[in-house]
Amino acid sequence: MVLTLEGVSKNFGKDNTYVEALKPTDFHLERGEMVAIIGPSGSGKSTLLTIAGLLQKPSSGQIIINDINTTEYKEKKRAQIRLKEIGFILQASNLVPFLKVKDQLKLLDKVNNNHLTKDELADKIETLGLEKVMNQYPSELSGGQRQRVAILKAIYTNPSVILADEPTASLDSEKAFAVIELIRHEVQGMQKAAIVVTHDTRLTRYFDKVYEMKDGYLNRIN
Numbered sequence: 495m496v497l498t499l500e501g502v503s504k505n506f507g508k509d510n511t512y513v514e515a516l517k518p519t520d521f522h523l524e525r526g527e528m529v530a531i532i533g534p535s536g537s538g539k540s541t542l543l544t545i546a547g548l549l550q551k552p553s554s555g556q557i558i559i560n561d562i563n564t565t566e567y568k569e570k571k572r573a574q575i576r577l578k579e580i581g582f583i584l585q586a587s588n589l590v591p592f593l594k595v596k597d598q599l600k601l602l603d604k605v606n607n608n609h610l611t612k613d614e615l616a617d618k619i620e621t622l623g624l625e626k627v628m629n630q631y632p633s634e635l636s637g638g639q640r641q642r643v644a645i646l647k648a649i650y651t652n653p654s655v656i657l658a659d660e661p662t663a664s665l666d667s668e669k670a671f672a673v674i675e676l677i678r679h680e681v682q683g684m685q686k687a688a689i690v691v692t693h694d695t696r697l698t699r700y701f702d703k704v705y706e707m708k709d710g711y712l713n714r715i716n
Contacts (some may be wrong), residue, residue, distance in 0.1 A: 495558070496545060496654050496687045497523040501575060502555030504541050515541045517710040518555065523655065528681045530698050534706035535605045539691045541590065542712065546689065547580050547657045549573045560654055576684040581648030583658035583677070588644060591620045595643050596628040599650055606651045615650065622646055622676060638669040649680050656681065656688040662697065674700045 504516040516538045523529060529538050544550050545557065548564060552571075556565045559579050564572060582588065590598055593635065603609060615711070619625055622642045627635055634702060635643065648656050658677065662670035674697050681688045690701070699703045704716035 495519075496520050496525050496560055497689075498556075498557075498558040498578040499546065500556040500558070501543075502545060502552045502557065504538075504545060504550070506551045515712050516545070517712075519712050521546075523589060523687045523689065525654075525685045525687055526682055527676050527702050528587075528690070529621040529699070530694060530704045531689060531691045531707055531712070532693065532698070532704065535693075538710040538712075539707045542707065543657050543659055543689065543691055547582060548576045550573070577651065578608060579654045581651060581653035581656045583641070583644045583648045583656065583661045588647075589630050594629055594631055595624065595646075598643065598647060602647065602650055603604055608652050610652060611648050618646060618649060621679070636674075637664050638672070641665065641669075641673050643674070645680070649686075652684075654686060656686055658690040660690065660691055660693065662692065662694060667696070670694060670697065671700075677697065679694075 498518055499521040501518045501520065502516065503514070503518045504513055506513045519542065531542065533539050545552050556563055557659065558564070559575060564575055567575070590601065593601065598630065599667055619628065622645060624642055624646060627639055633641055656677065662673050665673060671711045677690065678700055680686065696715065703714060705712050
């Protein structure tokens with residue numbers, strides 16, 4: 495298993511403000527597998543994703559990535575694992591506005607030396623259709639181009655797991671399908687794994703498994 499959550503939960507507040515954002519959850523993700531999580535806003539999807547991505551610690555349970563139990567790690571060690579093992583694709587594309595596309599990747603070089611080789615990078619740039627935008631700034635790109643750059647950033651550091659939070663929210667249907675197909679291509683071709691949080695149930699046919707999050711509970715529906 496590339497990612498395992500065992501009895502993971504997340505609570506916020508106390509007394510009158512106490513909220514169980516994520517009920518005790520078991521979850522397993524294998525290499526080459528692409529999983530969708532659907533559900534209404536406020537159901538706990540993003541909480542689960544940020545915990546799986548080591549962006550916040552669970553209230554209980556264990557998070558195991560590539561046989562490494564990260565549960566008791568301090569933030570510095572968690573950040574190291576996050577940079578090495580996890581690639582994020584966010585709804586807002588998470589691009590630095592004052593850096594050209596090629597310089598977005600150079601910035602990653604400073605924090606992670608496990609990146610794609612020059613030839614591998616050239617291949618991914620071609621696959622994603624980004625040859626003509628590497629010298630452009632994010633503001634000069636279309637929504638679809640920005641999301642493809644976000645995918646390139648996510649896979650550039652050779653992560654084991656790709657976590658995507660509403661990666662198609664700002665895209666029309668055609669571009670949304672294209673983005674999901676690109677993520678799937680990378681997951682299968684590079685034997686990685688991905689969790690995609692989405693409101694768009696039209697996309698579920700692209701996934702190996704589909705889970706629904708409701709009131710903090712995660713249940714497999716397909």
